[in-house]
Amino acid sequence: MDDPTSILAAFDPTNTLGSLLIGGFIAVFLFGLSTVQTYLYYREYPKDHRPLKFMVAFVWICELAHTICITDSIYVAVITFYGQPEKLVKLPPALNLTVAFGAPVTAAVQMFYTDRIRRFIGRRIYIPISLWFLSGIRMIGSYVLVVVSFKIPSVTEYVADWGWMFTLLFTMGAFVDVAIAIALVANLYTHRKHVFSPTLKVLDRLIWWTIQTGLVTSIIAVAVVICFQTMKSNLIWITIYTCLGKVYSNSFMAVLNARNSFRNDEAIYEVNVPTGMLFANNSASSDTAQGHEMGLDRLEDTDIGSVSLHSKSIERRVA
Incomplete structure (x- = not known):
């Protein structure tokens, strides 16, 4: 058990409560964007197939629960535990639950893109199967960490005993994102050789967009791991993590809503x-x-x- 005296001496509100507040503000802003995109999706694509509509609803509901948990955690840490930094030895329960609601969003989006890969990969079915497997393992591992976080009495013990698994899961997620981006770009580049100039411009834009999407989620995941490994005594890594699921959901909704975005008089x-x-x-x-x-x-x-x-x-x- 951590000594309360040492906790008070080492307590830095800027890197703990401050970082948690900043992460919460960004997460709520991103949730607002995904909510707008969800509304636009149902308005613009009422004829989409039901499974896709259900998936969009599932992602938004998980994001809503994720946002509620984040805001509740901030309230508990800043208001309920005001002047009691020793209470922050153990993270607020709602903050632990953010992982439970963020993990299925990440897995759903990754599996969605992986299914696209499966449709053009041909006989190399082992590629999407491997990506599905890694996404599933990452989600299951995330739930293991949620259960453990409720049982371990302090953040220090959590980091010491289970930090390796946290690092492994986020590294795995970054790898899956990069692999998906590479596969999709390779497919686009293959078709690039067989299209006319107007379509070529669209494909070039899609290639760049796909690279950006894969890089953003991968960079954020790697940033979480780096901050977790180098700054274990503060909550900066949690700040970055709270935004990761929101980036996945926004990129997913942007993909769906972009289908009618390129129009002109001749094409x-x-x-x-x-x-x-x-x-x-x-x-x-x-x-x-x-x-x-x-x-x-x-x-x-x-x-x-x-x-x-x-x-x-x-x-x-x-x-």
Whole structure:
């Protein structure tokens, strides 16, 4: 058990309560963004398939519970335990529960992207299976840490006894994010060789967007691990962690809401950040003009949330 006298002497409100407050503010802001995106999704895509709608609702509900736990933790730490830093030896129960609600969001988003990989990976099914397995292990491990956090009497003992597992799980999550980004970019780059110039610009933008999404979540996960390993005596690592699940949910919703974002007079693009692709070609000709239509069509129930890309160009007959 930690000595209260030593706790009072070492207590730094800037790196504990201050960092917790900052993390809470950022998390609430990000939850607001995801709420707006969720509303826009249901308004703009009422005909999406039910499983995808249920998944969006599940992610938002988990994020709501996650946000409630964060705000409750801040209230307990700042108001209820005001002037009693020795009470912060053990983290508020609600703060432990943030892991329970954040883990399924991370797993759901990673598995969603992995399913997109499965649709174009061909016979190399071991790749998505491996990513699904790692995502599942990370979620199960997160629940183990939640149970342990309620039983261990202090943060110090928690870090000393279970810090290795915390580090392993977040490193695993970063690896899965990078692997997903690489696979999706590789798929886009392959299709890049077989499209026309207008569509090429869209694919280039999608490639850059996919890289950014994978890098952001990976960098945040690595930052949590670095802060956890180098600053175990404060709560800065928790500050960063509280924002990680929000980044996943916002990136997921941005993907779904981006499908109708590219439009102009000569080409119509309905774009979803790369989640599996299927090209279709149709052509027709006449005495005066030749039409060439190439589309990445919206698939049926079996391909929930797939990309939709449609471009249409007309080539005039050369005399």
